Amino acid sequence: MQNLSKSKLLAFRQCPKRLWLEVNRPNVREDTSVTEAGFQMGREVGEIARQLYDPEGVGELVDAKLGGLGPALARSAALLDSSAPIFEAGFAAEGALAFVDIMLPLGKEPKRSWRIVGVKSSTSVKDYHRDDIAIQAFVARAAGVPLDSVALAHINSDWLYPGNEQYRGLLIENDLTDEAFERSDEVRHWIAVAQNLIQERSEPKVGLGTHCHDPSKCSFLAYCRSQEPQAEFPIEWLPRWQNKSSRDLNGTEPIKDLRDAPDRLLSEIQKRVKAHTLSGEPFFDQIGAAAELAQFGMPASFLDFETIQFAVPFWENTRPYQQIPFQFSHHGLSQTGTLDHLEFLNLSGDDPSKLFAEALITACGHVGPVFVYNAGFEVARIKELGERFPSLNDPLTAISERIVDLLPIARRYYYHPSQEGSWSIKSLLPAIASDISYDKLDGVKDGSMAATAYIEAIHPKTSFKRRDQIRRQLLDYCSLDTYALVRLWQHFVGQIHHRA
Numbered sequence: 001m002q003n004l005s006k007s008k009l010l011a012f013r014q015c016p017k018r019l020w021l022e023v024n025r026p027n028v029r030e031d032t033s034v035t036e037a038g039f040q041m042g043r044e045v046g047e048i049a050r051q052l053y054d055p056e057g058v059g060e061l062v063d064a065k066l067g068g069l070g071p072a073l074a075r076s077a078a079l080l081d082s083s084a085p086i087f088e089a090g091f092a093a094e095g096a097l098a099f100v101d102i103m104l105p106l107g108k109e110p111k112r113s114w115r116i117v118g119v120k121s122s123t124s125v126k127d128y129h130r131d132d133i134a135i136q137a138f139v140a141r142a143a144g145v146p147l148d149s150v151a152l153a154h155i156n157s158d159w160l161y162p163g164n165e166q167y168r169g170l171l172i173e174n175d176l177t178d179e180a181f182e183r184s185d186e187v188r189h190w191i192a193v194a195q196n197l198i199q200e201r202s203e204p205k206v207g208l209g210t211h212c213h214d215p216s217k218c219s220f221l222a223y224c225r226s227q228e229p230q231a232e233f234p235i236e237w238l239p240r241w242q243n244k245s246s247r248d249l250n251g252t253e254p255i256k257d258l259r260d261a262p263d264r265l266l267s268e269i270q271k272r273v274k275a276h277t278l279s280g281e282p283f284f285d286q287i288g289a290a291a292e293l294a295q296f297g298m299p300a301s302f303l304d305f306e307t308i309q310f311a312v313p314f315w316e317n318t319r320p321y322q323q324i325p326f327q328f329s330h331h332g333l334s335q336t337g338t339l340d341h342l343e344f345l346n347l348s349g350d351d352p353s354k355l356f357a358e359a360l361i362t363a364c365g366h367v368g369p370v371f372v373y374n375a376g377f378e379v380a381r382i383k384e385l386g387e388r389f390p391s392l393n394d395p396l397t398a399i400s401e402r403i404v405d406l407l408p409i410a411r412r413y414y415y416h417p418s419q420e421g422s423w424s425i426k427s428l429l430p431a432i433a434s435d436i437s438y439d440k441l442d443g444v445k446d447g448s449m450a451a452t453a454y455i456e457a458i459h460p461k462t463s464f465k466r467r468d469q470i471r472r473q474l475l476d477y478c479s480l481d482t483y484a485l486v487r488l489w490q491h492f493v494g495q496i497h498h499r500a
Contacts, residue, residue, distance in 0.1 A: 003097035004194055006135045009187075012194040013131050014215065017206040021220045023198045028223040041311045042121045046101060048167050048312050049119040049153060050087050053102050059085030064099070080145065083112070093142035095191045100136050106148050113148035116140060117173065121311045123157040123321065125174050128215045137180040138187040149177040155311055155320045163316030170312065170320065207254075233258040233277055237421035238270045269411065273421050282416040282431065289413035289492035296369035296404055302331040302489070303364070303372050303403075304481040305381055306450045306474070315351035317388070325381050326352045326454055329478040330363040331486050337495075339486065345474055347467060349458040354392075357385045361395045368402065371485055373425055375405035406488060413492065425484050433487040438480065443473035450474055 004012075012019035021028065050059070060079060064072035069090070076089035086103040102117040118133050120126075129152055137150045153171040161167075197204065208228060212218050235241055235255050255261055258274050266274065276283045306327040311320055318324060330342045344359040346352035360382075364370055372378045382400045386393035410423050416431035426438055426446075438445050444453050456462055457470040 001095055001195060002198075003092045003095055004191065004198075006096070006098040006132065006139070009096060009135055009190055009194060010128060010131060012190060012197070013128065015206055015211050015218065016194075016197055017204045017224070018218055018220055019194055020197055020200065020203045021223070024203070025223075029219045030222050031219050044310075044312050045121040045155065046119055048170060049102060049117075050085075052167060052171060053104065053117065054085045054087075059087055061087040062089050062099075064088070064090055069097075077143075080114070081109075083108070091139050091143035091145065093139055093144075094188065095195050096135065096139050096142075096187075098136045098139040100140060103145075113146040114140075115148055116150040118150070118152045119171070120152060120154045123155045125152055125154060125176075126215060129154075130176065130179065133176050134180045134183040134187050135190075138184050141181075141184070149175065150180045151175050151177070157320050159319060161313035161316060161318055161320075167312070229256070231257040234420075235261060237277060238266070238273055239421050239423075240267075241270075241421075272415055276415055277417045277420075280417055283414065285413040286492065286494060289409060290494055292409055292413075293489065293493050298333065298335045299365075299368040300333045300489070301364050301368060301370040301402075302333070302482045302485040303370050303378060304329050304478055304485070305378055306447065306454070306478055307381065308451050308454050315353075318351070323381060323384070324351070324353060325356050325385070327450070327474060327478050328356065328360060328363070329475075329482040330360075331479075331482040332363075332365075333486065333489075341479060341482075343475055343479060345471060345478075347454070347457045347471060349460070353385060354389055357389055357392050357396060360385075360399065361392065364399045364402075366398070369404045370399060370402045371404050371406050371489060373405070373485055373488075374407050375403050379403055406485060409492065410488065425481065425488075428488060429484050432491045433484065436480065436484070436487070438477075441473070441477055441480065443470070444477040450477055 008019055008022055011022050050061070053059075060082075062072050062076050062079070067075075072090045073092055076086065076091060079086045079089065083105050085105070086100075088099050088101065089103050090097065090099045092098075100116050101119040104115045104117065106113045106115055116133075116136055118129070118136060120129055122129070133150055133152050137147060141147050151173050153173045156170060156172045159169045161170075206224075208221075208224060212221050212224070218224070235258060237258060238261065258277060261270075261274060263271055263274075272283055305325045307323040307325045309321045309323050310318075313320055313322070315324070327345045328343065332340045332342065334340075342359075342363040344356055344363070346355055379400050382396050386396040386400075389396075407423060410428060414428075414432075416428075418431050419427040429436065429438070444450050453470045453474055457467050457474075462470075
């Protein structure tokens, strides 16, 4: 019998099929760049936590990747006789294996006990964190650790980083001792069921559902989808199909095809998507779109931001997970129809916020609408910049008040069957401007890739040649975002496009 790791038991808690695939068919797993970024974020928070809980640096990190599992378990057991913190200690018992983020000694020999602290990069305690802590406590106690208490530490999103690598206050600790200890029988049951499950010769029959994304997107989702009967017109193409009214569609027999969705339970926009998807004919109220856009006049700006967020703040006077804008693209359309382009990108490694704000004010000028797509994002970032830099608040607020969101206009007046229920720019572009494409871009093709590329670019060890390559990739990507908005606007008002 193999010892199931904590992560595999948590996979079992999410979905039995996920566990079976983790053990028996790991080759069909698909991790995305977002998943990898999450792992990296967790590692960064873990490093800071070790500094906070061991400021004198006397503790020891048990690294199973260096010496292997057996030596790591043996070293962890030996360190229980020490009086210093232990990090990533590993224990195995009753068919389970767990590595503990932080172990802190309490008291002295012969009555020394230990306190466990699990560290998470989230900003609150989640239900699956409680499962996580319960597993750690169970395995440690079953392995003979004299455990006094367990806690979970998570990010304090209200904390403001004072700079100079002073991170006290970054984490909030929650005591979960009573709850974790009371769940021992429950954890033992999970282990027994999971052990039997992985011995099955065929994978469990589990259909797709909300568990595929809760508490995290499953890395086997693409595989599981490929095993399901494929609807010609998937019900998922209905916008907001998972809200209450759409859940009523499913009942005891889930509806998988748009053709089977009763119109009486659909919103107007869902009816439109259904009707035009099935007919294959686009919907376009060009007169209505042009009339709504005509009120805003000229000149016009088209704007898009790229941002970065760090679980552990990187710059002074910023908060965990604060969206820091590092790049914008601005296309400007003059009264005469001339199109120009301005852009900002700071790869110095310093906080780009103030320079970004100043460049934004210059680029947007003082008159005319500022078109964006999904305005809530840009408006929130502009407001935050104004709060951080009071001397710039008035001109930034003036820009914010000129913002016009093209997304609701697109939803009201346009739908093409190729959108498959989505109004993202990437979904609209093939229908309205087939001559341009994100697929033609080199390296950076979406926002998550832009954030990853930015982090690489500002790293001190990144070469000048690689940084210049990333610069060009980021500029090309962000420029395409705003040029796509120009083309969308031109399509809606009935103008022939002209590229700068």
